Amino acid sequence: MNLLWELAGWAGAVAILSAYLAVSMGWLKAGKGFQTANLFGSVAFIINGTLHSAWPSVVTNVAWFLISAVALVRMRSVETPAEPVEAAHLQYPGVPDSTGQMAVVEAFNDALPAVGSGPVLSDGPRLAL
Structure with missing residues (x-):
């Protein structure tokens, strides 16, 4: 039986x-x-x-075992992939749309009245830029 434990030690090494x-x-x-x-x-x-009865070696290898065990558990928890998240598409004015969808861009500066002129929007104040 001693030979078996010696072989186990060498196999560990x-x-x-x-x-x-x-x-x-x-x-x-x-x-x-x-x-x-x-x-x-x-x-x-x-x-x-x-x-x-090599106690310093035993203590060192208990720590070695715990480090490896914790690392394996952490690797296992990382393996479960989250749902893939699709990135939101942002379309800038003047940049061609590469998604195949049509982008609608409205120009607001020409549609807004100048300060002090133009109609009153709803019952609120006039817009000023």
């Missing part, structure tokens, strides 16, 4: 070092695969360290 090498060389992004390798590697180190 291979998992963590392989993931670190792959990310460092650019072969793998620091995503799910990296965090999963760290998670399993730290579990193997925790088991091996506990059997050898």
Whole structure:
């Protein structure tokens, strides 16, 4: 049984070092695969360290495990995509419409009366520009 736990420790070392090498060389992004390798590697180190009473290693690998677990949970919550939001289209006067829809632009400056002249709009004051 001791041989099994020794092999688990070595497997943990291979998992963590392989993931670190792959990310460092650019072969793998620091995503799910990296965090999963760290998670399993730290579990193997925790088991091996506990059997050898290597408590500093056990504590370090418990922290390593928690960091990887939290990272994986956070990655999972980010994966659920939100509803795609269609951007509002803004059409500026004098700019061709690229949407295929016709834009209606009204010029207000010529339609408004000059200050002190023109009809009164509803029962309110005259418009002045």
